Amino acid sequence: MNEIAHSDFERMLRLALAPVDPPDDLKTRLELTLxxxxxxxxxxxxxxxxxxxxxxxxxxxxxxxxxxxxxxxTALVILRVRAHQxxxxxxxxxxxxxxxxxxxxxxSEARKLVRRG
Amino acid sequence: xxxNGDRSPDSLRWVEPHHKARLxxxxxELYRSHLRDVYSYAYYRVGNHHDAEDLTEQTFLQAYRHxxxxxxxxxxxxxxxxLIRIAHNLAAxxxxxxxxxPQTPIDDSTVLSAMHTTEDLVEGRDExxxxxxxxxxxxxxxxxxLIMRFALGMDNREIARALGKTDGATKVLLHRAIKQLEExxxxx
Numbered sequence: 001m002n003e004i005a006h007s008d009f010e011r012m013l014r015l016a017l018a019p020v021d022p023p024d025d026l027k028t029r030l031e032l033t034l035x036x037x038x039x040x041x042x043x044x045x046x047x048x049x050x051x052x053x054x055x056x057x058x059x060x061x062x063x064x065x066x067x068x069x070x071x072x073x074t075a076l077v078i079l080r081v082r083a084h085q086x087x088x089x090x091x092x093x094x095x096x097x098x099x100x101x102x103x104x105x106x107x108s109e110a111r112k113l114v115r116r117g
Numbered sequence: 118x119x120x121n122g123d124r125s126p127d128s129l130r131w132v133e134p135h136h137k138a139r140l141x142x143x144x145x146e147l148y149r150s151h152l153r154d155v156y157s158y159a160y161y162r163v164g165n166h167h168d169a170e171d172l173t174e175q176t177f178l179q180a181y182r183h184x185x186x187x188x189x190x191x192x193x194x195x196x197x198x199x200l201i202r203i204a205h206n207l208a209a210x211x212x213x214x215x216x217x218x219p220q221t222p223i224d225d226s227t228v229l230s231a232m233h234t235t236e237d238l239v240e241g242r243d244e245x246x247x248x249x250x251x252x253x254x255x256x257x258x259x260x261x262x263l264i265m266r267f268a269l270g271m272d273n274r275e276i277a278r279a280l281g282k283t284d285g286a287t288k289v290l291l292h293r294a295i296k297q298l299e300e301x302x303x304x305x
Binding site for chain 2: 009010012013014015016017018019020021022023026027029030031033034037038
C-alpha cells in the first residue's frame with residue numbers, strides 16, 4: 001500500500017464505504033408505518049380532547065382563559081380611558097362633571113372592545 | 118379577547134393539533150433527508166440487508182417517539198447525529214441480545230457491486246477488497262467513526278455528537294482509525 005498516498009487511501013476508503021440505497025420495499029413499509037402512527041396520534045388526540053371536555057374538572061382552563069381575557073380587556077379599557085383623561089379634565093366644569101365624562105368614556109371604550117371581540 | 122388567553126401556557130393544549138401537524142411534517146422531511154444515511158450506517162454496522170432493514174425501521178420509530186423533545190433540545194443544530202446515535206444504541210442492543218458478532222460484518226460482493234463502475238474502481242478493485250477486509254478487523258468504535266465519515270460524509274462535530282465524544286477526541290479517533298487501517302492493508 002506504500003504506492004497509495006494518504007489522500008488516495010482516503011479516496012479509496014470513500015469508495016469502499018459507498019452509501020447504500022435502502023430497498024424500495026423498506027421505504028414503502030416505513031412510510032406506511034409512519035403514516036399510520038401519524039393518523040393514530042391525531043385520532044387519539046381528538047378523542048382525548050372530547051373526553052377531556054366531558055369532564056367538568058377540565059372546564060377550569062377554558063374558564064380561566066376567558067377570565068384572563070376579561071381581565072386583559074378591563075385593563076385595556078382603563079388604559080384607553082386614562083389616555084384621554086387630561087383632555088376631559090381640561091374640558092370639565094367641576095369634579096362631578098369630570099367623573100361623569102370619565103364614566104361615559106369608559107362605557108364607550110368597553111362597548112368598542114365588545115364589538116371588536 | 119380570547120386571543121389573550123390563547124397565549125398562556127395552560128391553553129397551549131388547545132393548539133396542540135397544529136403543533137402535532139407541524140412536527141409530523143418536519144419529521145417527514147427528516148426521514149426523507151436521512152433514510153439513506155441511516156440505512157448505510159445500519160448496513161455497514163450489522164453487515165447484512167435483513168438486519169439493516171430492521172435496524173433502520175426501529176431507528177425511525179424510536180426517533181418519531183422522541184422527535185418533539187429532540188427538536189426542542191437541538192437548538193437548531195442538525196438532527197442527523199441524533200438519528201445515528203439512536204441507530205448506534207439499537208445496534209449495540211441487537212448485539213447484546215444475540216450475544217454474538219455478525220457472521221459476515223460486511224458482505225464484500227454486495228458492497229462492491231453497489232459501487233459505481235468507473236475505471237478507477239476497476240483499477241483499484243484489489244485495493245478496495247483489501248480495505249473492505251481490513252475494516253472488519255478494526256475495533257468497533259474506530260469502524261463506526263470511519264463509517265460515519267466516509268459512508269455518511271459526517272464532519273468531526275457531527276461524529277462527536279453521535280458518539281458522545283469531544284471534537285478533539287473524535288479527531289484523534291478518526292486519525293488512528295485511518296492509520297490502523299492503512300497498516301492492516303499494507304501488511305502483505
